[in-house]
Amino acid sequence: MSNTPYAVEMRGVTKAFGSLVANESVSFSVRTGTIFALVGENGAGKSTCMNLLYGLFQPDSGTIHIRGEQRAWRSPREAIRAGLGMVHQHFMLAGPHSGLDNIILGDEPEHKGWSFLPRWARPISRKRAIKDLDDLITKHQIAVNLDQSVDVMPVGVQQRLEILKLLYRNAGILILDEPTAVLTPHENEAFFASLHHLKEQGKTIIIITHKLREVLSHADDLAVLRAGRVVATRPTAGLTEQELAELMVGRAVQLIAEVPPAPALGPVALSCQNLSLSSRGSKPRLNNISFTMRAGEIVGIAGVEGNGQSELLELLADPRFYFGHGEGRHRLTASGNLSVLGHDVRSWSAARLRDQGVSMVPEDRHRQGLLLDQDLTQNFLLGLAQEPQFNHFGWIRAKAATRAVTEAITEFDIRPKTPSALAKGLSGGNQQKLVIARELARQPKLLICAQPTRGVDVGAIEFIHQRLLEARSRGMAVLLISSSLEEVLALSDRILVMYEGHFIGECERGVDEAHLGRLMGGGS
Amino acid sequence: MSSNLKQPLVAALRPALAALIGLSLGVALTAFAGENPWQVFMVILRGALGTPYDAGMTLFYATPLILTGLAVALPYRAGLFNIGAEGQLLMGALAVAVVGVLLPTVSAPMSLLVSVLAAFAAGALWGGIAGWLRAYRGSHEVITTIMLNFIAAGLTSWVVLALIPSQDSQNPESARISANYMLEHFSAFSSAPVTWALPLAVVTALLVWLFLRFTVRGYELKATGLSIDAARFAGINVRFMQMLAMALGGGIAGLVGIAEVCGNSSRFRLGFSPDYGFIGIPVALMARAHPLGAVASALLFAVLQKGTAELDLETTYVTRDLAAIIQAMVVLAVAAEGGFTWLKWRRAKPEVKNHA
Amino acid sequence: MLEYLLDLAAATLRLSTPLIFAAMGGLISERSGVINIALEGKMVVGAFAAAVITLSTGSPWVGLIGGGLAGVLLAALYGVAVLPLKANQIVAGTGINMLAFGIPPFVAKILYDVTGSTPAISLAERFSVAPMFLAVLLPLVIWSFLSHTRGGLWLQFAGEHPAALAAAGVTVRRIRWASVLTAGFLAGVGGATLSIFLSSAYSRNMTSGRGFIALAALILGKWRPVPVLFACLFFGLADAVQMRLQGIQMDGFGKVPVQFIQILPYMITIVVLAGFVGRSRAPRALGNS
Structure with missing residues (x-):
């Protein structure tokens, strides 16, 4: 082995899909034993780049070097053998199976004495796997219950499971795709603490992200991708958030929209009293939610994804379905009071709600x-x-x-x-x-608007925000559900923070961002 | 924009081409039986269209296939796979037979209406059950319709043999329905049983097309099929739409009873259907679930059905069962047709994953 | 009475045999994520091929294997359609079923110049009990394969989360091919037991929907080997009872309508599917290839 300081080097890697050039002559180097961040906007080519590194795609031109050696994978399998491991944004875990089975998949220890059988027919020794894993768990201080089935694990634990999977495979280079998208700020801290711990053990870590602050406070070096090209590669030290944002977007950005003066508030547009949504035998998805909003205001609901926002949205879209009239598979039932524009709407269908002037921008437009x-x-x-x-x-x-x-x-x-x-x-x-x-x-008189600018380019974001503010000026009530803190802060007259199915706090316009972040993590 | 205009044409040509490939494969198989495939092909064509009687028989076969094709196509547009046309048409035919036997005094124009309503209602009930199970209980319609097919077979067999058995023969069939219900054969096709059931089927196709293309309900049904979540958020009652689609499809399949009982045999003969309901699947598939296309593809399958019947007499080693093989080849070719596209594009562009 | 019950139990086991083989085939296929509504078709060709091969070799064992291989051939065609060509699995399955019904008459005409059925197989060349024991053992073998071996784990992941399996470096396509072909073999063997174990020739429509009953058993048994075995036994029992009730007069009822017992398995499946009695959860990636 050569004694290069670099764990990974990309040299002039280009990859095109048809006429779309996803990566153009991408070059960067990752030092062994450091945390490296690959940053860029949605669609900048980050995922393609990592999939090339991981062997899911093959580059059209250019070379990839691992620990100084040029490598060309035909499949992820070869990359795994060479000590690479990847945690995908959407976890690669099968719900009904135990944590243990998910970890050992593809690398199962065998019982002794069956080697006369073909590889696929040999029995697995789960006992040996548990022994190995217990050592890893102690060494890296990763708390996971291996016997539990993945379905019942919280997201943070699932992520630990994914990382443990890589360690079990002896991966020296860990690639993490948008690792913090689904974590609460609290889980976030624990996550980065364990990353630093891994780094001290000599692991090389590459994170793909668009969260600037995380990059600046945790990564040693970074590369910025924009439209498939590397526009910067440098140490993070000395870089400011504003500079990084402009590198990513390619122009000066105005993060906050100009807010027109608030109109006089009209009648109550939406009122929830003690609203709950639960299924038998599991913890409620919505827990005793109460709030009121009036015509002419934008109320933002902030929170880390998966804390009940989607459920609230579903419930507001089709109340009849959940208020005792739901049948079949949906065992979720709602309780409490829900009124829209002065009507009790608990028995209303989606069609009737729309008829009375409620519009909805759903969270997943596709x-x-x-x-x-x-x-x-x-x-x-x-x-x-x-x-x-x-x-x-x-x-x-x-x-x-x-x-x-x-x-x-x-x-x-x-x-x-x-x-x-x-x-x-x-x-x-x-x-x-x-x-x-x-x-x-x-x-509409009431617009329920979820994730209105997710995966949307900067120009369109400004345009959409403008429209929402105009609607407010015309006296529309806008309920904004968004996981983007900036968006909620920029648009909302009032902000409700959702955590584990209930409102943990309410803030007015101009609230301190750090305070909001703490609330999102369940703090007070 | 010009590609937008070209699209429907290409969309219609591709399955037709695939069907041709499947047809050729099926016919080519006869070479293994020591026959000349080209000759076999000509026998099929002559058998299907050679004389007015042959053409009439082809049209007679086409009638149920148009209906079952629609019975598959309409739910398909709502995102549902109706494998139950076979059971639905049995129920339709049973209803016609029951009405025809038990209400013999209803006179001519009324009797037609009564039988059409009975056939439609019985089929709609059978389709509607599967639709209800899917919409309100979440049971997959493919499995339930398969099960309902068998239940319909058992039920019709029991009703026919136990309740309205044939008085004048030992065959497993029902009693003869009242002559008031019978449809006259068109004279153009000598004695072939081509009746008003054929125009009825074509008009049904036209109505389905109008419904899907121009009405609000039709739009809502299509939206349900294209994206059930988007339809739900848009305030469309998607469960009702699913049930409606299955019930309408079932009702249309039920109309086969008119063609068979009132138009042909004047009774419910057990096993009268040579899997019309299943052939409806490729009929709809080849038409890409377009109602008017279903008429055309039903004609093609009818040609196969009638033409292969001649093989028993005209060749030494090939029988009418070849129809099943050819149909199967056509189904497989048309079903795999999308895959050819995939093979071609595979290297060019992976599925672009869009989050959000 | 005891004699009657023993007799009924034996008949149940015999009649369940083809169902068990076919359902286990379906289980292997569906647990790996490939829908299998073509069990019926594979049983048809299996039954036919087994009869033909037993007739020509005189050995039911060769016939049984031959029936299985005929199922493999058909499964291979299905595999090509749904795996590389990504045809809709339900449509392709329907096509395979149609094809299967066309094959025996076509080949029988060439071989024996009759349509539809084969000549009778002599009693000495038929199975007496062997397939029955194999059928009862099979679910246990499959259960231990699924829960204890490497291949079993891979197969389950192919059906639950193929992307995870791929990310772990195992080729999903290969697993699905193996399971589709294995399913073909088992369903073919199931068909074979119809013609060389339960009866002594292939005859037209001899499967009479057993492939679909096997599918029903698969759902009823929630895709798990041992419960599926019991579902098959239950349907076998219904079949045995039905045969005994045929033509019997019952006081007050008149003749018991055989049809009602025939449709019983299908009714039960619908009731289960509708969730009135427990629920059945299919493998998550079923149908997406």
């Missing part, structure tokens, strides 16, 4: 907001088809629909500007603008 294989007109009709404007005794008014979508395209600057374009062909920002244009087209 799955919940769009018909991806249909054109813009069909997508614009979604949820509007019953409106008298488009419904003539049960027949669709096609011309009116085309006219309406054309107007929306102009007003929201959606590209391409053709109503016959397919929704799946639009960029994330344009898709989101289409959804928001549609939901605002009905002049």
Whole structure:
């Protein structure tokens, strides 16, 4: 082995998919025994880069060197053998199986005396695996219950399980893709503490992230990717957050939107009293939530994802389904009071709610907001088809629909500007603008808006924020559910913080960000 | 934009091409039996279209296939896989037979209406059960419709043999329905049983097309199939839509009873269907679940069905069972057709994963 | 009475045999994430091939293996359609079933110049009990394979979380191929037991929906070997009872409608699927290849 100080080197690596160049001549070096951050916006090419390193893709040109040696993997298997390990953003764990089985998968210790059988037919010795793992658990201070099935483990524990899996495989180079996206601030601290611990043991760690602060406080070196190219590679020391943000985006960024003066508050638009959502025998998803919001204000719900926001959204979308009328698979039932625009809506269907002036921008636009294989007109009709404007005794008014979508395209600057374009062909920002244009087209009195700018480019973010603020000026009530702290801070008149299914605190506009962060982690 | 215009054409051509490949494979197999595949092919064509009677028989076979094709296609547009057309058509035919035997006095124009309603209602009930189970109990419709097919077979067999058995023959069939219910054969096809059931099937296809293309409910049904979550958030009652799609599909399959009982045999003969319900799957598949396309692809499958019947007489070693093999080849080819695209693009571009 | 019960138990075991083989085939396939509604078709070709091979070799064991291999051939075609070509598994399965029904008449016409059935197999060349014992052992073998061996763990992950398996360096495609072919073999053997164990020739429609009953047993047994075994035994019992009730007059009821007993397994499956009696959870990645 050569005595290079570098665990990983990428030298001029290029990878294209069709006409899309995902990585163009990417070069950077990772020193052994350090924490290295690969940063960039959504779609900058971070994942492609790591998948190349991990052997899921092969580079079109350029070379990859591990500990000074040039390597070309044909599959992740070879990368694993060479001591690489990756924790994917979506964990690679099978729910019903035990933590142990998930860890040993692909590297199972055998019982002695069965080697006459082919490899696949040999019995596994779980006892030996547990012995090895117990040593690792003590050495690296990773608390995991191996017998538990993954389904019942909290996300933080699942992540530890993933890391333990890599250590079990003797990985010297750990790649972590967006590791903190699902962690509470508290879990976050514990996570980075264990990363530093691993680093001291001589492991090399690469994290992929777009969270600037984490990079600056924990990484030794970093590389910034923008549109498939490395625009900077340097030590983190001496870099400020603003500089890093501008490197990532490629221009000066204005993180906070200009907020117009608040209009006078109108009547109560949405009121939840002691709202709970639970299924028999498990802990409630929503626990005794109460809040009231009025026309003309934006109320933000902040929180780490998975603390009940999705459930609140589902409940608000279709109350009848959860308030005792739900049947079949859904065993979740709601209790408490829910009123919208002065009506008790507990027995209302989604359709009736919409009818009375409630619009909804769902959190996952691909799955919940769009018909991806249909054109813009069909997508614009979604949820509007019953409106008298488009419904003539049960027949669709096609011309009116085309006219309406054309107007929306102009007003929201959606590209391409053709109503016959397919929704799946639009960029994330344009898709989101289409959804928001549609939901605002009905002049709702209450807009429930979840993750309105997730995976959306910076230009579209500004545009969407502007629209939401305008809606507020017109006297609309906007409930904003977002896991982006900046967004919540920039838009909301009031902020409610959700933690493990209940509201842990309420803040006014202008609250200190650190305070909010503590609340999100369950602190007081 | 021009690619947008070209798309429907390409979309229609690709499955047709795949079907052709499947057909060729199936016919080519006869070489193993020592036959000349080209000759076999010509026998099939002649058998299906050679004389007005042959053409009439082909149209007679096409009628149930149009209906079962629609019975598969309509739920498919709502995102559901109806494997139960076979059971649904049995129930439809049973209803027609029961009505025809037990209410013999209903006179001519009314009787048609009564039988159509009975057939549709019985099929709709059978489809609706699967739809209800899917929408409200979450049971997968593929499994429930398979099970319902067998239940329908058992149930019809019991009703026919125990409650309305044939008086004048020892065959496993029901009593003859009242002559008031019978449809006249069109004279153009000599004695082939082509009746008003054929235009009924075509009109049904047209209605389904209008419904899906131009109505609000049709739009909601399609939206449910395209993305059930998006439809739900848009305030569409997706469970109702699922049930509606299955019930409509089942009802349409039930109309096969009109073609068979009122148009042909005048009774419920056990085992009358040569798997019309299952052939409806490739019929719908080849038409990409387009209602008007289903009429065209039903005709193609009818040609196969009728044409292969001649093989018993005209060849030494090939029988009408070849139809099953050819149909299967067509199904497999059409089903795998999407995979060809995948093979071609595999190197070019991986599935782009979009979070959010 | 005791004699009657013993007789019934033996009949139950015999009639369950084809179901158990087929259901275990389905289990292997579905636990790896590949839907298998073509069990029926594989049983048909298995039954036919076993009869033909037993007739020509005189050995039921060769016939049994031959039936299994015929199932493998059909499964290979299915595998090509659904694995590399990614055809919809339900559509392709339906196609395979259709194909299977067309094959025996086609081949029988060539071989024997009859359509549909084979000549009778002499009693000496038929199985008497052997397949029955194999059938009862099979679920135990599969259970220990799944829970104790490396391949078993891989197979389960292929069905639950294929991406995790791939990330661990095991090729999912290869596991699924192996399980699809194994399923073909077992279902083929199941079919074989129909023609060379339960009866003495292949005849048209002799499977009479047993492939689908096996599928029902698979769901009822929640995709787990031993419960599936019991589900098969239950359906076998229903079949045995049905045969005994055929034509019997019962006081007050008249003739017991055989059809009602025939449809019983399907009714039970629907009730279970509807969640009125417990629930069955399919492997998570079932159908996504």
